[in-house]
Amino acid sequence: MAIKSYTGRRVKEIPKETRLKVSDYMTRNLITFSPEQPVEEVIEALLKYRISGGPVVNDKNELIGMISEGDCIKHISDSRYYNMPMAERKVGLxxxxxxxxxxxxxxxxxxxxxxxxxxxxxxxxxxxxxLVGQISQKDILKATMSLKSEHWK
Structure with a gap:
């Protein structure tokens, strides 16, 4: 007996509402920074909370920028190169x-x-x-690990 036509294993369609969205895995409780903060405070927060950067918001919680480890390293490098005090530089710059x-x-x-x-x-x-949240590469990895490969849509 021969198989005339085989279309593969039939898997039930996953409803759209259950498909993974960014909002399901984003971080909502963020460490944010102000443009008036000294860069040294950012460095302390990055080290304390073991993060690599964060959003900069105004007093209305509107996103106005991002600051990262690289931005802080550039600040330190420029301060040492030009022999300038580090405390005078603000996040906004x-x-x-x-x-x-x-x-x-x-x-x-x-x-x-x-x-x-x-x-x-x-x-x-x-x-x-x-600003309501942030998604990182690590959040993407966590999301994909919670799935089985046959459900990836």
């Missing part, structure tokens, strides 16, 4: 102002692809002009 964000409703695998394309360690999530 060292942060990256043109920040790319991700939509919280984006599929986790589309977000993973975006991480690969633009080479970032983290993306902030903004809703209605306010």
């Amino acid at each position: 060292r942060m990256i102002k043109n920040v790319e964000t991700i939509d919280g409703n984006m599929n986790i695998f589309d977000a993973a692809k975006k991480f690969l394309e633009v080479r970032r360690r983290r993306f902030p999530i903004v809703e209605n002009g306010k």
Whole structure:
């Protein structure tokens, strides 16, 4: 007896509501920084909380930039090179102002692809002009480990 047509194992379609979204895995309780903070406070926070950077927000919780370990290292290097006191530099002068964000409703695998394309360690999530969370590469890894390969959509 021969098999005439085999289309493979039939797997039930996963409903759209259960597909992984960025908002399901993003970090909501963030360590944020102010543009008026000294860079030294940022360095202390990065070391204390074992993070590699964070969002910079104004008093209305609107995202205005990002500051990273690299920005802090550049600050230290410039301060030593030009023999300037480090305490005089504020986050607002060292942060990256043109920040790319991700939509919280984006599929986790589309977000993973975006991480690969633009080479970032983290993306902030903004809703209605306010910072609501952040997704990191580690969050993407955690999300994918909670799935079985046959359910990856």
